[in-house]
Amino acid sequence: MTNKIEQSAQEKRTAFVVIFTFCMMLAEIIVGLTSYSMALFADGVHMGSHVLVIGLNWGAYVLVRRLNSKDATQYDGDKILNLSAFTSGIFLVLMAVFIITEAIERLTSGSTIINYEFALGTAFVGLIANTISASVLHGHHGTTDYNSHAAYLHVLSDALTEIGAIIGLVCAMFWSITWIDSAVAVTSAIVVLRWAKRLLWDTGRALTKK
Template sequence: MSSKIERYSQEKRTAFVVVFAFCVMLAEIIVGLFSHSMALFADGVHMGSHVLVIGLNWAAYVLVRRLESKGTTRYDTEKILNLSAFTSGILLILTAIFIIVEAVERLTTHGEILNYELALITAGIGLIANTISASVLHGHHGTTDYNSHAAYLHVLSDALTEIGAIIGLFCAMLWDITWIDSAVAVVSALVVLRWAKRLLWDTGRSLTKL
């Protein structure tokens, strides 16, 4: 019974983070495009991966709850959650590749960053948003399974990329070193790739267990 209660609590926290992350994603992508900040745009895309990853996480909890309410034993509910996390890892790899391609294109075009102040404010808001999301997902008793733990680690990694985006913007604004902004975007993508690799490895081993 306690396991079901924990899952339901995690489901509610996850639903909140999905809606919250979606709002922040729109703000960062729009401001990133208008300010020509590749790092901020990349972080917005990465935040979009939150919506997909944590959205899958939330959907898995909903499915598991409904299956358990019907009393069916045909499905392994733990594997349903792990499969959701595994799928999230694949989506993150695709997101990271997209960010790297966009960053390289930005480097070759030598574009300028516009409206540093607005970009920095939005990046700061993103950092605060990820801190809030991490706190909500972790809750008072920590994460309860692979899915919730994966989502928690994902939000933490994005908070680190927010810090990198802020550093890149400051360097471009103070010393006109605009390539750092794109370099930070690549570093952000590498963080995503590392997280995705770990997620795929852990959940893959769990799914292959009999």
């Protein structure tokens, strides 16, 4: 069984990340709409998807805590957390497939970036926010269960995507190499798929273990 003190600590860390990401999402959407920046608005909407998924991880901790307080022995708290992590793994796969699809579409359509400076600024803001969230979720002793690890992977995958975007934008802005943006995005998505595969394998085994 996962230590209740560790569960409580991870619940608080996950709650912070959900609230912090939600605030960042609102800020980006509001500024994006008022400044007519679709790039910032789109990034805010993307953050919203992470609020939902990491919110699922937070909800699992809350549910387990309440069941433990009621001494509901018919429920296995670890199974609930593992199921939440498994669901997060599925969302990671969907996210990676979406990134690959978008990257291929942009590569074949030959679309160009209009405002490099603003796009870079947006990517840096997202990277800083995800770095803070990742450091909070990881804590001093790392992630202690699959559920917290799943939330950490979501934030880490977003940070990896932001780094890839920055590399692609810099290459396009200074050397007019536009295809690198899509190539880096696909590479990042493949890494995320590997993380998701491992998470699904580990949580799947844990869920089927008697």
